Amino acid sequence: RSDAFAEDFFARYIDGRDIVDYEALFRLAGIAVQEVNPTDASLDVNVFGRGLRVARMTRYGSSLYEAGINKGDLIVSVEGQQVVSPGDLQRLMQDKRPGDRLVVEFRRDGTLRQTTIEADADRRIRLVAFEVLGEPVSSAQRLFRQSWLGSQQ
DSSP, rough: OOHHHHHHHHHIISOOOOOHHHHHHTTTTEEEEEESOTTTTTTOOOETTTTTTSSOOTTTTTTTHHOOOTTTTTEEETTTTOSSHHHHHHHHTTOTTTTTTTEEOOOOOOOOEEEEEEEEEOOOOEEEEEHHHOOOOOOHHHHHHHHGGGGOO
16 A cells, blocks of 8 residues: 555656645644745745855746746846845845736846746745644644654654
8 A cells, every 4th residue: 555655646746746735744743834924925936056046946837937937047136126145035025915027037048038927925834733723633643743753853
């Protein structure tokens, strides 16, 4: 049975594009998944180095993905304002909302390009134990959590 589960999991979530239902999985351990700031706007991007170079493949279905911006591209400006650090981008996004249309300039292979995207909702999450939320935890959830996390709790 575990081989079938693993094969299905890899086919759907690793090789495929299905999205894991993290809420259901963490619920098995008595842990809730909460959005941190779902009404905040985001470009949903991971960056590295000097400037805002996209560090990894953009998330499938995100605005950057739909615009063709991807790993290795350098985001130069948003709404005509130069961005050279994550802090610059964060300040610029403070007054934006998910769905706002933004003009983004980026550099790929030395060529400056421009596109218009819609800001994504902030997708950051936090994990909170049911006990902290005042929710009951079943013995099955405690057992699952103990076998999963062991001494790391």
